[in-house]
Amino acid sequence: MSTKELINNIDSFVSTDVWSPLDPYKDEKIIFQKGDGAYIWDINGKRYVDFINGKGSILLGHNDSDINQLLIESISNKSSTVTGPHQYIVALSEIILRDLKRDHYKIAYFSTGTEAVKASVNMVRMASKKSIILSSGYHGWDPLWYHDNGPHELNKNDILDVFFVPDLLKRAITNNKGNIAAFVISPDYVYLSEKTYNELFSICREHEIYIICDDVKQGYRYRSGNSLEMVGERADLYVFAKGLSNGNRLSCVVGPEQVMEFSRDFTYTSYYELLPYISALGTLKKMRNQNGYMQIRNIGATFLNNLREILKNSPIDMNVNGNGNLFQFVFPNDEIEEKFYRLCLLNGLLFFNGDNQCPNLAITNEVYDFVLKVITQVIEQLSSNYNTGSFSINDERRFISAWRQMDGASDFIDTSDRLIIINKLFSE
Known part of the structure; x- marks a missing residue:
């Protein structure tokens, strides 16, 4: 059965949104075939570094041998x-x-x-x-x-x-x-x-x-x-x-x-x-035995520090919040965010759109080096396609990004402003 037939049959037979958390990629619907460590492969043999990891449930890595x-x-x-x-x-x-x-x-x-x-x-x-x-x-x-x-x-x-x-x-x-x-x-x-x-x-x-x-x-x-x-x-x-x-x-x-x-x-x-x-x-x-919790955090922290240095010099106003255990990208608007995730996908990075990214123990420094290289290229491509100076991350955008991750009101703005944005989110 072809990939197209499989996708059509899933859409025809299954009532739940099985594409979630791959919603932003629905134009390029993916059916997966196998996973190993930091990686996951689709049915056509394309490999991705996986930061979704079963919405954070894959902690050691896919199909851990032990x-x-x-x-x-x-x-x-x-x-x-x-x-x-x-x-x-x-x-x-x-x-x-x-x-x-x-x-x-x-x-x-x-x-x-x-x-x-x-x-x-x-x-x-x-x-x-x-x-x-x-x-x-x-x-x-x-x-x-x-x-x-x-x-x-x-x-x-x-x-x-x-x-x-x-x-x-x-x-x-x-x-x-x-x-x-x-x-x-x-x-x-x-x-x-x-x-x-x-x-x-x-x-x-x-x-x-x-x-x-x-x-x-x-x-x-x-x-x-x-x-x-x-x-x-x-x-x-x-x-x-x-x-x-x-x-x-x-x-x-x-x-x-x-x-x-x-x-x-x-x-x-x-x-x-x-x-x-x-x-x-x-x-x-x-x-x-492997001090895995700290290992995930320390290796991820090195990656995030390097990424933040790149973002500091980028014309794209983009942030990354969190640490090596869980982190989240923050963008100035939905359009840039969607294009970022799509470009990453095309280049072999599978991120959880809008939510927290969930590293596993199998993502090594070498894997992160590849990830950093791809993200650098994606940012360069985005920068060439936008008049980026006209887009900046404001407090409401920061709040909405936090909301997507935690379903609640973050600490960085006053209570009255938080309530205004909450009411706005529920009225839309």
Whole structure:
């Protein structure tokens, strides 16, 4: 079957947008064939350096040989079963609970981050006998989180978004006093300061509100365990997923016994599927043995420093924010942004349009040298096609870029300006 036929059949048969996060490339729709380390190949044999990495779930690299060997051995030994528990659930639970350093905590497993976060919400609602959930950040595609009544109103599922703004959190608590079950926060370490986290968490503790850290994206990416320790904070419950098992389907909720007891009946047919647990054990072991979290950051930091030097002398007003673990490109307008990503794609770089780029451990200095060379050429090409002096990144553009990454209001402009832009985004 030709590539064109495959693409047409996907569009005809599949209802979901399987091209996401490749939306900007829909004119050049890609069907992938294989992956190895830092690279991914399409069905026509073209190679790309992959910075999407399964939306950040591929931490070691595509088809890591050590993880594959563990999976092959398990399949060869016919050790997989979905009938009941196995020893690997115990082994993985011990590691995660040890990393959290919390007494009297328990763990429940799921397949995806989206369902694990939703399960954590159900647990705290049952434990607290309260219904309202305050939210900041992206928690998955589930309609539970949709803003169906506007940005500052409870939705039909009793969810209210406070967009990481302490004043909005205070207002929400005042207006819904006595009926708030939890504050669910998906952390971001590019656009929010430690001070903001300290203030948000202090407000919740003052009012005895459960804090759920949706650490699906950040947990086990910056360090072993939860990411909040980087800003000196702790939550009541944690949700992990993307950093656990190098792309295999596994997530979990970890929390105090008095809350986790409400997950007793949250089991499902594939709860005991063996391979994701084995992959997680192998991934966490390898990341520890190779100091992988710091290695990703340090190698990526060298690349970003070199790139920032190039951008400093470029006529294109373009920034790159973040560090080697996660970073984001910021552009003066949508047109330049779209052309940048398309030109990169044509030259073998696969970026997540508008969102954070997610490096893996297999992206070496040599790979980054190639990436830097391609981006330099792309910037030169863009510069020759635009009167670039007439385009600059303003505060609203910076805010919108942050919004795309964290689904909330960043710290770099005043609260009143943040609220104006939020209302504008929801009115468009």
